[in-house]
Amino acid sequence: MSLGSRAFIAVLVGVALGLTLTTAGRVMAPESPADTARDARLLHEVLERVRREYVDPIDDERLMEAAVRGMVADLDAHSQFLDADEFEDIRVGATGRYSGVGLEVSLQGRDVVVIAPFADSPAARAGIQPGDVIIAINERPVSGSELFETVQRMRGPAGSPVHLTVMRPDVTAPLEFRVERESLQIASVEGSLLAPGIGYARVSQFHEATAQELSRLLRNLERENLTPLAGLVLDLRNNPGGLLDAAADVADLFLDGGVIVRARGRTEDAAFELRAQRGSLVSETEILVLVNGASASAAEIVAGALQDHERARLLGTSTFGKGLVQTVMPLRDGQAIKLTTSRYYTPDGHYIQDRGITPDIVVRNGDADDDRQLARALATLGHRRLVQHTAL
Secondary structure, eight states, rough: OOOGGGSSSSEEETTOOSSOEEEEEOOOOOOOHHHHHHHHHHHHHHHHHHHHHHSOOOOHHHHHHHHHHHHHHHTOOEEEEHHHHHHHHHHHHHHHHHEEOOEEEEEEEEEEEEEEETTTHHHHTOOTTOOEEEEEEEEEEOOOTTTHHHHHHHHTTTTTTTEEEEEETOOOOEEEEEEOEEEEOOEEEEEEEETTTEEEEEEBBOOOHHHHHHHHHHHHHHHSSSSSSEEEEEETOOOOOOOOOHHHHHHTTOOSSSSEEEEEEHHHHHHHHEEESSSSSSOEEEEEEEEEOOOTTTHHHHHHHHTTTTTTTEEEEEOOOOOOOOOOEOGGGGGGEEEEEEEEEEEEOOOOOTTOOOOOOEOOOTTTTTTTTHHHHHHHHHHHHHHHHHHO
């Protein structure tokens, strides 16, 4: 089942907008005309009271949006009303394509800090560096409480300029950069050879191009290695999720057949089963999948499928535990709702909501400079490769 067969923009299994399920969906009988009229009167009464008596004047459009936003958000921690800007951000996450300067930023305290510029991006070519603190955009100060707005202000039409002012550690005066926006593709996969015969691939999120990126990386690693890989570390740690179809496509790279994921919901579109079809890209390669408590949703679909089919062993700590699927449904005026529509299950029928997936090899990490999980994965794959080579 592909996204093209649905009347929705995207089916998401990301976790960025909520951490726990608060209420489960129920199948409810249709309301009678009397019930509908009663509900309409209640809504009208509340809107009128707020309109007349709230301490500050509030326009009807803002009031109605607040009512709709609250109604959807109260269903569970993952459903959400999206205004036009929020909907556009969802579409960027789904496609991995946007027009901007090419910076990954995060909020640290009240500072908007550059994690890293994307490779060969306008920001990288301009000289912006990891650790820089963005203090102004087009000479307008940046507020640490408005991270989403800051990201939106750095985006814009390709070819348009944006002026960034940053503070750099160990530099006393602000630095000024004039950056010209470009159309960019956010890479979701990176990797390298850890040792002869052992590859490493990190998947940071799941968007439309992720399976293609991963397939290309694996072929490049085998070309660099001169022979097929004996072992592969697939790193899904801190991966919050993304598109369900993208997760299924990634799992399909490693499976010869069988169920990848099953979903159950109230509508025909929400109850489905995705199966592997392509055949394994690295059929003779031993795979270890790194997971942790921030491996969620789409990452758990991949981990669960590979574990249930005994195609890979999981190493690390238990995953986050999000077994719900959200569908993004466009509304008028560029708005949308992101609504929980399904529960999903691993091939063996495990429902992981609030439970997560337990790894085959439990290894807790050290500090930021002590990646025990990766070291254990490399040692495990390297030992088995040595044993196999000796047996020959």
